[in-house]
Amino acid sequence: MQVCAHLPPAGRDLRLDLFRGLANWAIFLDHIPHEVLSWVTSRHYGFSDAADMFVFISGYTAAFVFGRVMIERGYLAAVSRLLKRALELYAAHIMVVFVYIAVVASVSRGLNDPNDLDVFNVAAFINKPLWEFFQILALRYRPVNLDVLPLYILLMGTFAPALWLMVRKPTLALMGSIVVYLAARHFGWNLATSRVTVWYFNPFAWQLLFFLGAWIAVGGAEAAQSIVRTRTVFWLAIAYLVFAFVVTMANPSPQLGGLLPAWLLAPFDPNDKTNLAPYRIVHLLALAVVVTRFLPADSPILRLRSLVPLIKCGQNSLQVFCIGIVLSFCAHAAIELSLNALWVQIFAGTAGVLLMTMGAYYWTWSKQRGRMVLSATRLGDVA
Structure with missing residues (x-):
């Protein structure tokens, strides 16, 4: 198949760095x-939050960087670079898990507060260190707040076949991602952890944000430019952001919630983050429409x-x-x-x-x- 990708010009897009840095600050504070x-942080004022932004930007960056390698140097070179990056992420995850466990255990014992060992899911490792060690290597065990990196590792590690199709038939690749997303939500697909639970970020659902970012990087933005840049889409995006703000502020507040009908608030409470509710995706895309309107790459x-x-x-x-x-x-x-x-x-x-x-x-x-x-x-x- 012929290459059909239309990648952005080579060089850094500082908007990606800016919002990825913002996502890191927000993830820290939200934890x-x-x-x-x-x-x-954005999670208090809309449906999506820093994790959605992080995965979306990661997909864009992966397609932009490794898609260019694939086009210029071939499929094997891109696969090699992708796997190298996935291994770097994997090594970082293993290291930070052990450092995190050590810090939580040390502080909890120093403050004589064993409750934190359970709250942050560290007690499981202390009780069965050898078993959980192998679960860490398999990405099946992770303490609380260490869920984003395993998702990123899995997406990067399995992206090579999809990238081959993405640079040739980007819309077909995106449609395949949507089918997986819908099937995962309908049939309840997810991956198991070592604690008889499932992944907090369901990879079968969250891959859609990654693929959306990748699709935009390989030409989706150019293809949708004539629609996205219209005043109608812009004002629809603004309206949806305002609606999300009102609902998000009203749900936890009895005073504000009482001003809106229950049937309007019910679909958004609780906010389905694990399976990436559709309204989260629409919210992130609405943010992207507004931000790119006011903040072009050469701003x-x-x-x-x-x-x-x-x-x-x-x-x-x-x-x-x-x-x-x-x-x-x-x-x-x-x-x-x-x-x-x-x-x-x-x-x-x-x-x-x-x-x-x-x-x-x-x-x-x-x-x-x-x-x-x-x-x-x-x-x-x-x-």
């Missing part, structure tokens, strides 16, 4: 119970110095995510020890974001230094 700063806003920390975090997303996971429990322990003191919530959230940002700057410096050393070594060999 901290009783954290007042989490009220600035001078992306050059603002105030946004550089977020962009750096997006450019070092894996490292920042892993740091944020561990820091989220540390922040939780500090807040719990202070009996939910407001100043501790603000301090813990702010300190965590600063440490994540410092980690991003360090990794940027480390990569630049590595390139300089490599260049100097090559020049020395030539000399």
Whole structure:
């Protein structure tokens, strides 16, 4: 089959880095119970949240990067790069799981609070370490808040065959993804964990967001441009975002909820995150329509110095995510020890974001230094 993909121009799209960094900050804050700063994240004001954004952008980036490799260097080169990336993600996940378990266990014992071992699903590993060790390797066991990375690993590790079709028949690949999504929701497909439960992020459902991002990267955005750019679609997106805001604010509030009919609120309570409810997908796409209208790829806003920390975090997303996971429990322990003191919530959230940002700057410096050393070594060999 002939290649039909129309990839964006080569080079970084700073919007992807910006929103991936924003997603990492939001995931960190959302993982901290009783954290007042989490009220600035999107999950309180609409159906989708940072996880939806992260998976969607990951699909776009995967198709953009590895699709170009496939077109320019062939299928085997793209598969090799994809598997290498999946192994990097896998290694990072294994490492952060053990660090997280060690931190939770140490803090819980130090504070004489064994309840956290159960709350964060660490007691299972302590009770059966050898069994759960093998479950960790199989991605079947993970402590609380460590669900996004296994989903990402699985999607990247299985993306190669789909990418072959995506760069040749992108719409057909997307239709296949939609069929899997609908079948998973209808038949209840999911993967099992080691604790007689299922994956919190159902991969059969969440793959659709990944494929949507990939489809847009290989030409979907160009194909849908004439429709998406119309004023009708823009105002429909605005209307849906307002509706999602009202419903999301009303559901947990008896005062606001009483102003709206129960039949209107019922379909959205609870918000079906595990199986990726359709209204979450529509909400994310509505956000994408509005954001791309006001923030084109060449917008001078992306050059603002105030946004550089977020962009750096997006450019070092894996490292920042892993740091944020561990820091989220540390922040939780500090807040719990202070009996939910407001100043501790603000301090813990702010300190965590600063440490994540410092980690991003360090990794940027480390990569630049590595390139300089490599260049100097090559020049020395030539000399």
